[in-house]
Amino acid sequence: MRYAMAIDTKKCVGCSDCVVACQTENDVPIGFCRDWIVEVMDGSYPNLEMELRSERCNHCDNAPCVRCCPTGASHIEEGGVVKVKKHRCIGCGACIQSCPYDARYSHPEGYVDKCTFCYHRLVKGEKPACVSVCPTKCMYFGDLDDENSDVSIALRNRKHKVLAPEAGTKPHIFYLI
Amino acid sequence: MKTRREFIKISSIGLGSLVAGVGLSRWSVGNTVIDDLLKPSAASLPSLKRFPTYCEVCFWKCAGWAYTDESGKVVKIIGNEEDPHCNGRLCPRGTGGVGMYNDPDRLKTPLIRVDGKDGQTFREATWDEALDLVASRLKAIADEHGPESIGMFNHGSPGKHFGHLLKSFGSSNIVAPSYAQCRGPREVGFEMTFGQGVGSPEPTDIRDTRCLVLIGSHIGENMHNGQVQEMSDAIDKGATIITVDPRFSTAASKSKYWLPIKPSTDIALLLSWIHVILYEDLFDKEYVAKYCTGFDQLKDHVRNMTPEWAYGITTIKPDVIRATAREMADAAPSVIVHPGRHVTWYGDDTQRARTVAILNALLGSWGRRGGFYFKEEYKLPDFPHLPYPKPKWSWKDMHNGRYPLAGLALANVFVDASIPSEDNKHQLKAWIVAGTNLPLTMPDRPQLMKALEAIDFLVAVDTMPMEICSYADVVLPECTYLERYDEIRTEPHREPYIALRMPVTAPLYDSKPASWMTRELATRMGLADFFPWNDYEEVVSWQLEQVGTSLEEMKVKGIKKFERSKGALYINESGDHKFHTPSGKIELYSHQLEALGFDAMPKYTAHPEPSAGFYRLIYGRAPMHTFSRTANNPNLTDLMDENTVWVNPKVADLWNLKKDQYVWLKNQDGSLSSFPVKVRVTERIRWDSVYMVHGFGHSDKFLTRAYGRGASDSEMITHVAVDPIMGGTGMRGNFVTFLTENPHKEETA
Numbered sequence: 051m052r053y054a055m056a057i058d059t060k061k062c063v064g065c066s067d068c069v070v071a072c073q074t075e076n077d078v079p080i081g082f083c084r085d086w087i088v089e090v091m092d093g094s095y096p097n098l099e100m101e102l103r104s105e106r107c108n109h110c111d112n113a114p115c116v117r118c119c120p121t122g123a124s125h126i127e128e129g130g131v132v133k134v135k136k137h138r139c140i141g142c143g144a145c146i147q148s149c150p151y152d153a154r155y156s157h158p159e160g161y162v163d164k165c166t167f168c169y170h171r172l173v174k175g176e177k178p179a180c181v182s183v184c185p186t187k188c189m190y191f192g193d194l195d196d197e198n199s200d201v202s203i204a205l206r207n208r209k210h211k212v213l214a215p216e217a218g219t220k221p222h223i224f225y226l227i
Numbered sequence: 228m229k230t231r232r233e234f235i236k237i238s239s240i241g242l243g244s245l246v247a248g249v250g251l252s253r254w255s256v257g258n259t260v261i262d263d264l265l266k267p268s269a270a271s272l273p274s275l276k277r278f279p280t281y282c283e284v285c286f287w288k289c290a291g292w293a294y295t296d297e298s299g300k301v302v303k304i305i306g307n308e309e310d311p312h313c314n315g316r317l318c319p320r321g322t323g324g325v326g327m328y329n330d331p332d333r334l335k336t337p338l339i340r341v342d343g344k345d346g347q348t349f350r351e352a353t354w355d356e357a358l359d360l361v362a363s364r365l366k367a368i369a370d371e372h373g374p375e376s377i378g379m380f381n382h383g384s385p386g387k388h389f390g391h392l393l394k395s396f397g398s399s400n401i402v403a404p405s406y407a408q409c410r411g412p413r414e415v416g417f418e419m420t421f422g423q424g425v426g427s428p429e430p431t432d433i434r435d436t437r438c439l440v441l442i443g444s445h446i447g448e449n450m451h452n453g454q455v456q457e458m459s460d461a462i463d464k465g466a467t468i469i470t471v472d473p474r475f476s477t478a479a480s481k482s483k484y485w486l487p488i489k490p491s492t493d494i495a496l497l498l499s500w501i502h503v504i505l506y507e508d509l510f511d512k513e514y515v516a517k518y519c520t521g522f523d524q525l526k527d528h529v530r531n532m533t534p535e536w537a538y539g540i541t542t543i544k545p546d547v548i549r550a551t552a553r554e555m556a557d558a559a560p561s562v563i564v565h566p567g568r569h570v571t572w573y574g575d576d577t578q579r580a581r582t583v584a585i586l587n588a589l590l591g592s593w594g595r596r597g598g599f600y601f602k603e604e605y606k607l608p609d610f611p612h613l614p615y616p617k618p619k620w621s622w623k624d625m626h627n628g629r630y631p632l633a634g635l636a637l638a639n640v641f642v643d644a645s646i647p648s649e650d651n652k653h654q655l656k657a658w659i660v661a662g663t664n665l666p667l668t669m670p671d672r673p674q675l676m677k678a679l680e681a682i683d684f685l686v687a688v689d690t691m692p693m694e695i696c697s698y699a700d701v702v703l704p705e706c707t708y709l710e711r712y713d714e715i716r717t718e719p720h721r722e723p724y725i726a727l728r729m730p731v732t733a734p735l736y737d738s739k740p741a742s743w744m745t746r747e748l749a750t751r752m753g754l755a756d757f758f759p760w761n762d763y764e765e766v767v768s769w770q771l772e773q774v775g776t777s778l779e780e781m782k783v784k785g786i787k788k789f790e791r792s793k794g795a796l797y798i799n800e801s802g803d804h805k806f807h808t809p810s811g812k813i814e815l816y817s818h819q820l821e822a823l824g825f826d827a828m829p830k831y832t833a834h835p836e837p838s839a840g841f842y843r844l845i846y847g848r849a850p851m852h853t854f855s856r857t858a859n860n861p862n863l864t865d866l867m868d869e870n871t872v873w874v875n876p877k878v879a880d881l882w883n884l885k886k887d888q889y890v891w892l893k894n895q896d897g898s899l900s901s902f903p904v905k906v907r908v909t910e911r912i913r914w915d916s917v918y919m920v921h922g923f924g925h926s927d928k929f930l931t932r933a934y935g936r937g938a939s940d941s942e943m944i945t946h947v948a949v950d951p952i953m954g955g956t957g958m959r960g961n962f963v964t965f966l967t968e969n970p971h972k973e974e975t976a
Contacts, residue, residue, distance in 0.1 A: 060462060061459045061462050061463070061481075063455065063477045064477060064850070065318060065319050065447070065450055065455075066850065066866045067317070067318055067319040067850075069319070069866060070322045070851070070863070070865075070866060071303075073862065073865070074303040074304075074862070075303060077302075080861050080865050081865060083865075091910060091911065093910065094876075094910050095475070095875060095910045095912075096475070096487040098479075098911065100475065100480035102477065102480070182305075183306075183317065185313075185317075185318055185452055185455050185456050186447075186455060186459035187316075187456070188459065
């Protein structure tokens with residue numbers, strides 16, 4: 051079992067629905083977010099290219115946030131999901147500094163918070179809230195060990211990339227390009 | 228000088244507490260100022276209950292499920308999987324609908340305008356006081372000037388209830404700015420061609436199209452949910468997208484062809500496409516022969532409108548015009564030249580819509596799979612009530628013979644008709660404004676201000692202290708769509724559907740549903756017989772029972788599909804199809820328009836261009852906002868809390884404008900933006916234009932998150948090119964320049 055997500059940059063319109071759905075699903079306070087939109091522009095008028103993508107924790111195999119956590123609050127759950135045990139987190143922020151994706155934030159209640167792939171939904175057999183809500187259906191989620199999962203099929207059929215491969219974190223968010 | 232309708236700052240009534248303006252969390256880590264009211268409780272608790280609703284944030288009206296926690300608080304809203312408007316996926320505004328309910332700045336109690344020590348102000352009032360006052364004022368005005376002198380501006384559900392009240396009272400002067408300030412011209416252009424308007428949702432068969440052509444339409448930034456979803460499906464299936472836009476829109480970035488057209492020249496491009504399709508013999512010969520009239524006249528009309536001719540006007544190269552015309556023809560009839568939605572641009576908009584319609588006709592896409600389907604609406608019986616009295620005059624009488632093809636009332640004419648003048652034989656004396664924020668909706672604000680000054684009485688119905696409330700004599704606080712029953716949704720689609728909206732939770736504060744307000748007013752106005760029910764639930768329940776379902780069933784399902792009963796989804800190729808035009812055919816040449824003194828076939832006319840130092844103002848939407856209604860929504864401002872003015876880097880260099888610098892805007896008539904707006908230096912906009920997202924620059928301080936954030940495009944729209952055919956207000960002929968110093972300094976010093 052290895053959860054992963056593939057996001058189709060050819061379909062994403064950058065509407066931020068994934069952001070607001072995550073906030074309402076996970077009680078993320080107003081002013082913070084676990085996922086966000088990035089727009090990358092290239093060229094000059096009228097020869098332009100634009101990539102829109104929804105970003106979040108990359109649930110890395112080689113996760114620097116887990117390695118640097120002094121209390122063991124940051125850990126890897128079954129299926130490769132990187133999570134934070136909030137009662138063990140002292141809010142030191144080392145993980146925030148170590149993450150090459152800037153995927154974590156300090157929750158006002160004093161712990162560090164981040165994307166969990168909606169773990170509470172996965173255990174019920176549901177998909178993450180962002181995947182379920184996306185109007186363009188540009189996100190594919192599932193188990194990489196299952197060759198028939200949405201994400202396996204998407205990665206098999208499409209050219210893709212990961213962000214900051216040079217960081218050597220073995221990220222598990224893939225972008226279809 | 229103080230005037231009667233001075234802009235009241237609703238400061239004396241203590242609405243809400245100030246919430247610190249916080250941006251998106253990437254940059255606000257460590258900010259601990261969080262308002263308790265804005266914190267939804269854990270949405271994933273198993274004790275959540277769900278209730279059916281349909282969304283009221285925009286006009287797409289997606290059906291969904293609103294979830295409440297044990298305390299009855301709304302925590303999340305999820306799309307209804309059976310609904311073809313959303314297919315289980317709401318857009319960011321629908322998902323963020325919780326913010327409409329949670330917004331601590333909501334109107335909380337009725338307000339009545341009173342004279343205070345320091346000028347006019349509002350005082351909080353009981354419902355009895357407010358309703359008694361509204362009823363007695365409306366009756367007094369009707370006694371003196373007739374009930375027809377009361378007009379209503381509306382958008383969305385509250386207007387349905389107040390419309391019923393007004394019609395019961397004897398006035399049919401009901402208007403929505405969504406016609407003459409938005410989609411009206413395309414309805415008339417398509418009706419003149421196909422005998423049928425486009426309507427909402429648009430019957431565009433995008434999911435099965437092979438080629439989608441967008442003329443300034445920015446699907447993906449406008450989150451017209453079903454269309455955005457189907458465009459994504461079309462991308463998956465490898466459809467070609469052609470986008471015509473002076474701005475590199477999101478849709479342009481998904482397009483095989485982006486045509487960065489010189490603004491205001493679209494008709495020339497469309498005519499040259501028609502030229503290529505006719506003279507390269509690319510049209511659907513069988514379809515055109517069978518269904519169209521006026522072919523020879525059209526072919527003759529466009530004889531000289533070659534791509535080379537259009538190149539000089541549009542700046543689009545002839546080979547690109549030819550290549551894109553051939554792409555469309557290759558895909559035909561599974562091709563959509565999209566009619567657009569907000570199409571009030573230059574005053575010849577009905578004719579531009581005609582050109583789009585004619586192009587679709589030549590490609591054979593109307594009534595064909597992957598083109599336009601024939602939608603169907605489910606007709607519900609009306610709850611029995613007395614027949615409405617016949618008004619002595621109606622909105623058409625206000626036109627004084629102008630705008631002969633206006634299919635619905637015109638909000639701009641309502642404004643004009645409220646200002647006394649010799650020509651004005653049918654004057655409006657009182658306004659009901661329900662769910663539409665006129666100061667940020669209507670062009671030509673000085674004219675709106677004159678009308679607001681002239682009318683005797685204004686009652687505003689809203690959930691938020693929008694700018695229009697500040698001009699009202701009485702403000703009635705409506706509860707949000709999550710706290711009320713409303714009309715059953717019957718909007719057409721591929722199959723007819725109905726959707727239920729029911730209260731998810733009790734109304735917060737002292738807010739009430741419009742259905743309750745109108746029944747209470749009716750009782751006070753002697754119109755109780757038009758409202759023969761105690762609670763609107765009775766109306767909904769009765770209607771559902773008439774069509775073989777029940778409130779109980781709909782509470783469980785939320786939505787119900789019916790079988791089509793009015794013919795097939797597409798043209799039956801073997802049969803004989805009649806169009807609802809005078810000739811029964813698609814009219815490429817319009818005798819109807821000709822008889823009224825208009826061009827029978829569309830022509831290109833040059834429009835004014837910006838003078839040196841000015842840039843054409845183009846405006847549009849961001850996916851997380853709608854109208855001016857969402858600019859204070861805590862969830863949605865969290866995604867975008869101000870608009871920016873998009874400036875091409877070459878222009879920025881010329882003006883020495885830096886990224887994120889704040890500037891004020893001034894238009895060709897000297898109109899100044901009230902607030903500064905941030906500069907976005909971007910290659911995504913042409914050098915002769917600037918772009919802004921509509922709906923920002925709120926001036927009401929009690930919209931604590933929206934006040935003073937960004938600039939209002941409406942404020943910059945003082946030049947209006949009115950479409951003589953149907954009265955639409957062309958708003959893209961306004962030009963702005965930049966002021967780096969605060970032009971309001973002297974006033975504030």
